[in-house]
Amino acid sequence: MKVLLLFPPSWHPSQPYLSLPSLTAFLRQNGVSDVIQRDLNIELLDILLTEKTCREFYQKILDKLKYLDRPGSPCRDIPGEQEKRQVLIHAVETIPAFAKKVEPAKNTLRSEGFYDLKRYMESVSIINEALGMLSALYYPSSMTALNNDMRYSVYSSREIFQALDDEEENIFLNLYQDYILASILEFSPKVLGISVTSTSQIIPGLTLAKLIKDRDKGIHITIGGSVFTKLIENIKNVHGLFSIVDSFIVFEGEHALLELIGQLDGKRDFRKVPNLIYRDSNGVRVNEPFFAEDLNRLPTPDFDGLPLKLYYAPASILPVQTSRGCYYRKCAFCNLHLDHRNFRLRRPELLLEDIHVLSQKYHTPYFFFTDESVPVNQLREISQGILKNQWEIRWMGGVRFENALSRDVLEKMYESGCRKLVFGLESSNQRILDLMKKGINVDVVKRILGDCLKTGISFHLYVIIGFPTETEKEALETLDFVLNKDYLNSPGFSCLPSLYGMEKDSPITQNPAAHGLRSIMAPSGEDLGLGYFYEVEQGMSPEEAERMYHYVISRLSEKLCPFPYNYSLSDGLLYITHRRHALPF
Structure with a gap:
């Protein structure tokens, strides 16, 4: 059976995204040999x-x-x-x-x-x-x-459907028709999967789905990815989506996609496909309980077929995962933990095999661990494994400010090739951190960042401006913290502030009053909404927070060039490595 997996615009053009290589590897491992993956984002660019x-x-x-x-x-x-x-x-x-x-x-x-x-x-x-x-x-x-x-x-959904047929304003409608559609129809897949992991991909992804469905109703189109995983209840009520998409796969997709392919080639009993949302004569069905993959049974991602030479970088930076889910799961503002049902680790020996195989196969020493945050024990095991094997690897990944992230651990990480860490600082004010339920201490933050400077590991700090009850003084305190001259003068330092937005299903929505909120409201007309408006009892109003956010951005831009480190974390990894010494690949 022919299977085509597509990654639509828009996404950063520096490196491939991990979803399609993970699915492709699993399907090929399980006998689905005629599967092609295409990154339409980089193709169109x-x-x-x-x-x-x-x-x-x-x-x-x-x-x-x-x-x-x-x-x-x-x-x-x-x-x-x-x-x-x-x-x-x-x-x-x-x-x-x-x-x-x-x-x-x-x-x-x-x-x-x-x-x-x-x-x-x-x-x-x-x-x-x-x-x-x-x-x-x-x-x-x-x-x-x-x-x-x-x-x-x-x-x-009303506006999305208007966009899908708007030849005057939908950029992707004519682009697909002129450059992409013919090759898809010529391949004539039985199953076509579209990965939508960002809101910027919603209209491009659905535009593509409609164009294909209008020309060949026999192709089963399924959409997966984190965006629609957060919209399960909404999908059930927007029946129009099923006129252009046959099904949605929510949460993780390896076994779901394999079973869907099997059913389409057999009895077509979609009730047996885990994590599937589809419509039948009785309405929209959601197949529960949701299935979570065993990471230790999954193969090494397969990037074959993706045009690695087209990405805007002189070397491939390949994404890998050491875990799925978030081991902490308590941050009041965050709903990223909803992308996966629970937290699971991949065994270090399998992860090391992934790194070795990918490095040799695709001739690159560069890796980006895409976990929400890599546990310290996992960091320790990865570092020891790379050092033991004497591999020339350069890597970066997201971590939490854990007290266990000691100077000794950081030194081992550096020796193994770690050149940058990505931290969610959010605030340097302890009251705000406690209210966010971040579970971190400012003194520990300062110690870890100081140790990073001493060991030579660069760092990126994410900051949130305008968390409910935050005052202007507290926001400025965080600004002063990140404008530390030692940080600014360190190679590879980057910092990206974001304006607080109340996300759907984040813990704060379950108990607004405990976070100083007078009320929360779903925006009218947003039947696919991912967030809420809110009113505060104290601290900066949303309007004041937005003004503070723009002020913080302007101050940072005076001190910190956005290129390349803020513009692209993966580009930054290449720059950091190149500044120190080139690797032999």
């Missing part, structure tokens, strides 16, 4: 960012301008159309110069020129500005290498 495509868009934009300026056109007197016209004129004036620059910019990022910071920044700027100019054809929609923006809300 590579198509768009050529001189040929830029010139094609240039002509289309000229034609649109002629249409808007035709005699008797009512567009001349409509304010919104005049704004569109100005954007199109600017694109026509700009595209010819960018058309000659886009391919050299891509080549710079894929070569040693990547490590020249000036050339790196110029190339990133050229790519994003060029994409902005090309997307003028679909104004007010726009796109960059990392994201896409449309006036349609991804939290409203």
Whole structure:
């Protein structure tokens, strides 16, 4: 049976995402040999960012301008159309110069020129500005290498369905038709899986699903990923989704997808497919209890078929997982733990085998552990295993500020190739940390960051501005903490603030009053909403928090260049390693 797995735009173009390689490996291990995986995000970027495509868009934009300026056109007197016209004129004036620059910019990022910071920044700027100019054809929609923006809300099924047929503003509708659709239909898969792990992929993913379903209703289209895992109850009430998608796989997908393929090739009894949401004559069904994979029975991810040479980096940085779920699961603001039913570890010897096999097969020493947070014992075992085998590996991953993360552990990690750690600091104020239920102590934070500086491990800090009851003074305290000159002067330091948003199913929503909230409200019209509005009893209001957030961003930008470390964590790993010494791959 032919199976096609797709990863739609938009996502960071530096490295592949782990979902498709994990599924592909499992299917191939279990006898599904005719499976192809495609990263449409990087494929489309590579198509768009050529001189040929830029010139094609240039002509289309000229034609649109002629249409808007035709005699008797009512567009001349409509304010919104005049704004569109100005954007199109600017694109026509700009595209010819960018058309000659886009391919050299891509080549710079894929070569040693990547490590020249000036050339790196110029190339990133050229790519994003060029994409902005090309997307003028679909104004007010726009796109960059990392994201896409449309006036349609991804939290409203009504607006999503409007976007799917909007040839004027849906950037991806014509892109798929012109460059992608024919190859999918020619392959003629029996099962087509689409991974949607970010809200920026919702409209691109569903647009693709509708185009395929309109042309071949015999293809079973299933969508998986963390976004729709958080929307199980919502999916049950939005029946229109099942006119373009046959099923959704929520939580983990290896066994679910394998069983779905088996049922489509046999009795078609979808009740036997774990984690599946589908519609039958009795309505929408959700197959429970939900199934969680045994990580120690899963194969090493398989990246074969993905165009590793197309990613915007001179070497492959491969994602791997040491665990699934979050071992802590208590942070009041977080719903990431909902992506997996429970916390499970992969045995260190299997993880070390993953690293060795992938390193040899894909000729790279670079790895990114994508866990929510890697437990300290796992870090210790990984480090000892790499050192014992004398492998030249360079890696980074997310961790918590645990007291067990001692100087000795950090030194072993550095020796094994750890060059950067990603921490969720959120706040440097102990009251706020306690209210968030972070379970960390500011003194421990300072000790660990100090030890990182001494051992040579760089670090990234995530910060949240505007957690309920936080005052301006407390937010500024966190700002002062991250502007520590020792941190700012350390190679590879990065910090990314985010504005607090109340996420669906986060613990704070279960007891708002305990967190100083007067009320929480679901936004009207958002039947696929992932968050809430809220009112506070004390501290900064949401509006005040937003102003503080912009102030924090501006202060950080004065002290900290976003490139490459804030722009891309994986790019930063390459930069850190290159600054110290190159590896032999």
